[in-house]
Amino acid sequence: MPASSPLVAVPADIRDFANYRWHASPDTYLKALVGVAGTTPVIVPAMAGEIDLAAILERVDGVMTTGSASNVHPGRYGVAPSPSFEPYDPDRDDLTARLIEESVGRGLPLLAICRGHQELNVAFGGTLATEIQEIDGRMDHRAITHEDQRERYATRHDVAVADGGLLATIVGAGPIKVNSLHRQAIDRLGDGLRVEASAPDGTIEAVSVEGAKAFALGVQWHPEFWATSDAPSAAIFEAFGAACRAHRDARGRS
Numbered sequence: 044m045p046a047s048s049p050l051v052a053v054p055a056d057i058r059d060f061a062n063y064r065w066h067a068s069p070d071t072y073l074k075a076l077v078g079v080a081g082t083t084p085v086i087v088p089a090m091a092g093e094i095d096l097a098a099i100l101e102r103v104d105g106v107m108t109t110g111s112a113s114n115v116h117p118g119r120y121g122v123a124p125s126p127s128f129e130p131y132d133p134d135r136d137d138l139t140a141r142l143i144e145e146s147v148g149r150g151l152p153l154l155a156i157c158r159g160h161q162e163l164n165v166a167f168g169g170t171l172a173t174e175i176q177e178i179d180g181r182m183d184h185r186a187i188t189h190e191d192q193r194e195r196y197a198t199r200h201d202v203a204v205a206d207g208g209l210l211a212t213i214v215g216a217g218p219i220k221v222n223s224l225h226r227q228a229i230d231r232l233g234d235g236l237r238v239e240a241s242a243p244d245g246t247i248e249a250v251s252v253e254g255a256k257a258f259a260l261g262v263q264w265h266p267e268f269w270a271t272s273d274a275p276s277a278a279i280f281e282a283f284g285a286a287c288r289a290h291r292d293a294r295g296r297s
């Protein structure tokens with residue numbers, strides 16, 4: 044009997060449409076978890092204060108935090124809110140803060156993507172800058188306006204992969220080309236995080252958790268979108284999937 048597919052907790056965003064409030068997650072992330080990482084996603088409702096998160100965390104072998112057009116509320120890192128930080132999703136903030144803290148603490152593999160990467164930094168006491176395209180010397184990291192997602196998620200710039208880190212073991216040394224759909228970025232790096240990749244303008248594009256018990260990587264770009272065709276993207280999801288299987292096996296799950 045083959046071992047069961049490792050379960051990966053994916054925190055939902057809150058979306059309001061068609062007269063309802065939805066707990067939702069984009070399918071591109073879910074498809075990459077299934078088709079490339081070889082795992083089974085479990086969408087976690089953004090109800091951190093109402094659900095038994097421990098019951099979920101005991102049963103999963105990884106956590107993946109997705110991107111979103113919403114932003115981490117600046118009050119979570121000591122900055123006064125203003126329109127330049129909107130839109131917010133506080134229920135998602137509450138859930139991902141708990142999931143990140145618990146996953147790192149429990150040695151659950153963690154892959155944090157875009158907003159998730161920013162949430163990881165905030166969880167470790169770091170801060171974010173907003174509207175970075177308006178900062179002198181910074182590139183415009185926002186998505187282009189286009190009706191075709193493939194154009195919005197097209198590769199936009201190189202990132203330099205830091206020597207000797209987790210990302211270099213996954214994608215190899217040297218620059219890689221990445222897509223870019225964000226207007227915020229890490230400002231002050233969280234305590235205990237390591238820079239794993241940087242953009243030409245100095246934007247921190249990937250981090251890892253120093254001394255983590257398991258795989259713990261945040262990336263500002265979107266490897267999920269091209270995970271079936273782009274080698275570095277595929278390598279990230281394959282490495283995450285392998286870490287989840289190792290966790291499953293260590294827990295003696297069948």
Ligand SMILES: N[C@@H](CCC(=O)NCCCC(=O)O)C(=O)O
Pocket residue numbers: 109110111112113114156157158159186224225226227228
């Ligand atoms: N909102 C944050 C994080 C950006 C992010 O997660 N982007 C994912 C896709 C968003 C889209 O489809 O436009 C920021 O802007 O930095």
